Amino acid sequence: MTESDPSATDNAQQRILLVTGLSGAGKSTALQVIEDLGWETIDNFPVRLLKRLLSRPDGQHGTLAIGFDSRTRGFVPAKIIDLVKELAERNDLSVSTLFIDCAGGELERRYNETRRPHPMAEDRPLEEGIRAERELLEPMRRWADMVIDTSQFSTNQLQQHIRELFEDRDDRPMTVTVSSFGFARGMPPLADLVFDMRFLDNPHWVEELRELTGLDEPVGQHIEKDPGFATSFEQIRKLLLTLLPLYDAQGKSYVHIAFGCTGGRHRSVFTAERMAQGLRDAGFSPTVRHRNLGSRATDEIEGKKR
Structure with a gap:
């Protein structure tokens, strides 16, 4: 486009x-x-x-x-x-x-x-x-x-x-949306920034976590234990805190930040929630959407266990 x-x-x-x-x-x-x-x-x-x-x-x-x-x-x-x-x-x-x-x-x-x-x-x-x-x-x-x-x-x-x-912005604040999605179910067509969280260990392959989601505490604890989570999350947070004011200065009315994992139920959901809170702490007021949160957990969607 x-x-x-x-x-x-x-x-x-x-x-x-x-x-x-x-x-x-x-x-x-x-x-x-x-x-x-x-x-x-x-x-x-x-x-x-x-x-x-x-x-x-x-x-x-x-x-x-x-x-x-x-x-x-x-x-x-x-x-x-x-x-x-x-x-x-x-x-x-x-x-x-x-x-x-x-x-x-x-x-x-x-x-x-x-x-x-x-x-x-x-x-x-x-x-x-x-x-x-x-x-x-x-x-x-x-x-x-x-x-x-x-x-x-x-x-x-x-x-x-x-x-x-x-839409004429006037003095309205920029609207920020943070969403989660599953790559197996298609890319979000309107996302401005997309982050792929599939490098994190997949909770789907942990039996007691499979039917839970990234909104559940045990899933969050599992993801936070992954050695790659803390560093990558902080780097993404700093990047967003750099970019969002620049978008705002250019008059951009809407910014959609999307986090993806395979099925869109665990890693992307947890990361989106955590990032939304990080943005709130920095003075933004993001809306959070989880596109595939209600989708069924299946091995076929998640692919092979690694």
Whole structure:
């Protein structure tokens, strides 16, 4: 994913965000969140009328998000790019483009689940319609300032990411999230910093600890006895206490710190809890989330005992 800072614009300019992407990838969701953040939004706007829409009297410098895709009348990517380049030369406008992407297999799953027709499928198979739309939109994707791939995103995760990109911070403190997860069950798609705790001895292979979790004291005691825990934990803590103020100074609204182990039930959970407390002691107020805490403990997930 490629991103630019969408907040770095001149206050004297009207801020325009063009939102496009593959059908079913999440454009409507993105526009809804942007509208909730106080922007004016228009979806499926006829591109040929864009210059007329932006011919506003001087002094009106609101934020405006305009959604369009392959269903929009007059949608020709090359002409749209030329038009936006022309608009970007105006001193009274700050124009950027957001492209919402998604893998073909995930789009097929979404369409099959909702039973909605794909706009470019018509009387041909769904996968062919998705492929045709991707080819049509590829120039827009290459040219866009920001690209978000929603293949691994839930609706809530996409909403969170859009808020991170476009929410005005004012004087609100930076939001810090500390989470745990299991690598065997997939990487967290929105993590800014990921730490792999699989170098620690795995409590899963201790019979009396297997059904417990990193929230239970015996598991914590077992992990703390590992010779690698104390030194590595302190080094990570010092790194975070160095980085978090720097992120805050750069205007980052959200920071997600994720700790992973194999199954996401023992080592990552304990480390996340301990690190959250260490951050609280340093003046931060992190939220703690354990993605796989309720997952079943199985030898197949944990792999071979070492």
